[in-house]
Amino acid sequence: MGISNIWVFAQVANGAPTSGSLELVTKARTFGGTVSVWVAGDGAAVAGALGEYGASKVFAVDYGQNLAGVSVASAMKATIDGGESPDLIMFPQSYEGRDVMARLSVKLGRTVLTNSVDIEAAGDSVSATTPIFGGNTLVTTTFTGGAPYLAAFRPKSFNPEASGGAAAAVQAVSVPDLGATGTAKITAVHVEETTGPKLDEANIVVSGGRGLGESANYAMIETLAKLLKGAPGASRAIVDAGWVPYSYQVGQTGKVVKPSVYIAAGISGATQHMVGMKGSKNIIAINKDKEAPIFGIADLGIVGDVHKVLPKLIEALQAR
């Protein structure tokens, strides 16, 4: 039997599937079965891109003013009740992905394995791997009971690779009556402007932490990122302090980045931060405390004051 019918929920942002979603389609393809992708919103707009990565079908859910999570989960449930039988449903560990899988897990009475970085099928047994303790330990968990198996994946778990397929066929799926669960309505959508490369796609990331001392000093991080044609990032400490928006956060509850170069300035290296950046090819850390955990994973560590090192570095790069 094995895994032959796979569903992937794709998160769409700015009119395109996120790279985290394309990774899942790529991985789904390796099982050798059919891959169908669910999207919240316009299916036609993404059918080309999804087909290129191996999806044969796109289920598009027009959720109107409803929240996407509950709408897609209900549409999935109705489709399963209508006779479709996915063996595995993969979700990105994203805002909408989390809502869809949580609602669906209750509707189907099935567990969902979250924060996975890998998945394997051996015969009828399906297992997912999750890093814990900041990624130092890998736990493999096997689903018990029958399909469908629900699993959610951290971004950057797989490499997205196009297979050159034709555009996927789009099938619109309507949202069943949601009852009370459908009474939350979206009244306005705000898109935050970003310039420069996206944090989770940039080749170079420069992140600042509490060691910068105050909000105004974050300008040094932005200047440096710009000089290096990279993206600025942040630890949660300064996101919580309101210095920068949440979208800048790197770590367990923020973005996972794997750039060629990651520069951490005034960041201690808490496990929750490191889990989001330790896949970087090269890590440079600047911290005044030589005992800071970040030095344990840095390729180049500078024990020094960010207020001294960063201005000189910026000056040297500007002079080039």
Next chain:
Amino acid sequence: IVCVKQIPDPANPGALDATSNTLKREGKLILDESDSYGVEMALQLVDAAGGGEVSLVSMAPNSETAGLRTALAMGAAKAVLVSDPALQGSDALTTAKILAAAIQRLGGADLIIAATESSDGYTGTVPEQIAEVLGLPSVTFAKKVSIEGGVLKADRQTEEGYDEVTCPLPALISVTAGVVEPRYPSFKGIMAAKSKPVDEVTAADLGVTPVGWAGAGQQISNIAQAEARAAGEVIEDDGETFGKIVTFLEGLKVI
């Protein structure tokens, strides 16, 4: 009603129990910092409404109440604690069913608040699962919340920015860290918390079965150490180390 998780102090590195392969949850537990925002938000909403009460629900081993007492000291009125050895190994879905039943035991609420994810388990699914079990609308990742005329208004974090969402009560929200500044319990609050009611129940009292390993649709099959990343060169700044960084970047041909 606020869902509060009691967890081992994150300052101490966690460990897995070698026989059961679950996170060790013994010894003193504390209030998960992520949930202190929910407690504070609930207290502020009750203040703004000019009436009402904040209750807590928690599922924890060994009749642990230390974390609950912290939340009671902040100003919550009472709590239901689900503590039962049978709960060991429960997955997120079972946890959500248990918490939903505990919420019903309190007679439901106008608003249920949880954190977007816990500090030790971080599945991030429990709140939305509770909403589904109870058949309630929900707003997850709420970063700004108010209630006007029985309708909840919230800004919900999204991939591209945020959405403004309205939702009639009763409802469930999950709040991100930093939405409000949690208060420190006062001495008076700490004293008062000692005598506030904590209703301790088992899974059977709530009528939820099966729980624990038996109810979980998953089984741990392997534990391995990840490949460690080796530390490189660490040098003290002498005023010239910026040059080392430039050389390093040049070596990688990124500048």
